[in-house]
Amino acid sequence: MAVCVSGSHTIFMNRSNLKTVAVLSREKKMGVQYDLKKGQSRNFHELPSGLSMEVIVQKGAEINKNVEYPPLVFVHGSYHAAWCWAEHWLPFFSSSGYDCYAVSLLGQGESDAPGDSVAGTLQTHARDVADFICRNIRSPPVLVGHSFGGLIIQYYISNLGSDNLKEDLFPKLTGAGLVCSVPPSGNSGIVWRYILSKPITAFKVTRSLAAKAFQTSLPLCKETFFSATMEDHVVKRYQELMKESSRMPLFDLRKLNASLPVPPVSNCPFEILVLGAKDDFIVDIEGLKETAKFYGVPPVCIEAVAHDMMLDVAWERGAKVILSWLNGLEK
Structure with missing residues (x-):
């Protein structure tokens, strides 16, 4: 059992439940706070390292007691945190009966930061997600990852197999959804394609993400993450949250790319959804197709949606595709 602190509460977290047992204070990490919606709670999971990971929880509505809905665990990408799922998708999926858990990786959101220059590696982030699932989720969940969060889930999947030790470290899954995910070979192929065929786009992407110009330029932030129809005041709110979400880089990209591609998976025992945005x-689109081909599934590409599918103007389009896919899984 792990002892964690949530806002003004101490949380004891174990495999069966989350209990509020005492009142303490916890220093907030983000200068701009995300206000939780009705039915949501902010908890903290203590990792074996002693560092705590923020988890925003929204329990599923009781719809059909004869149906077992797998828990959903959401993993964000760079410059985001658990709040990006809490805005629209946690209320949507919880209203459909699913218990929802959105984690903030170390050094992101309200999670603790390790004593290093980067938040972690593909391996450590995947193990942190696995540790949370192992000690808090009672039945095999569906993992949903966005952007680099999707790559973390791909590494998690690569560790599932017949090895009993790996099964102890990486609990079994019911399914996995990869949303606008970085492909298994990493983002270097995408970068080179942009340089060769779309040099202006390549410059903008590098300036926006590597130089963090999205943090100061509202038009560039909108172009990078959202549809052109997104209202500026909404983009501004998300831009401020993204500025505060990542206190350190999620990865050392050079070391990350050197460790790729993700090991292949043979005879994956569960379904994988590869979902992209037009x-x-x-x-x-080549990156989307690469990921789909890697898992032997057809890619699903949604029209009129941008990279931040879960926050974009038409956020419900992606959510409905995932819900339809979830309803098709064996429950």
């Missing part, structure tokens, strides 16, 4: 400024 207007994605970051992950191109």
Whole structure:
């Protein structure tokens, strides 16, 4: 059992439940706060390292007691945190009966930061997600990852197999959804394609993400993450949250790319959904197809949606595709 602190509460977290047992204070990490919606709670999961990971929880509505809905665990990408799922998708999926858990990786959101220059590696982030699932989720969940969060889930999947030790470290899943995910070979292929075929786009992406210009330029932030129809005041709110979400880089990209591609998976025992956005400024259609081919599934590409599918104007389009896919899984 892990002892964690949530806002003004101490949380004891174990495999069966989350209990509020005492009142303490916890220093907030983000200068701009995300206000939780009705039915949501902010908890903290203590990792074996002693560092705590923020988890925003929204329990599923009781719809059909004869149906077992797998828990959903959401993993964000760079410059985001658990709040990006809490805005629209947690209320949507919880209203459909699913218990929802959105984690903030170390060094992101309200999670603790390790004593290093980067938040972690593909391996450590995947293990942190696995540790949370192992100690808090009672039945095999569906993992949903966005952008680099999708790559973390791909590494998680690569560790599932017949090895009993790996099964102890990486609990079994019911399914996995990869949303605008970085492909298994990493983002270097995307970068080179942009340089050769779309040099202006390549410059903008590099300036926006590597130089963090999205943090100061509202038009560039909108072009990078959202549809052109997104209202500026909404983009501004998300821009401020993204500025505060990442206190350190999620990865050392050079070391990350050196460790790729993700190991292949043979005879995956569960279904994988590979979902992309037609207007994605970051992950191109070739990257989407690469991921789908890697898992032997057809890619699903949604029209008129940008990279931040879960926050974009038409956020419900992606959510409905995932819900339809979830309803098709064996429950």
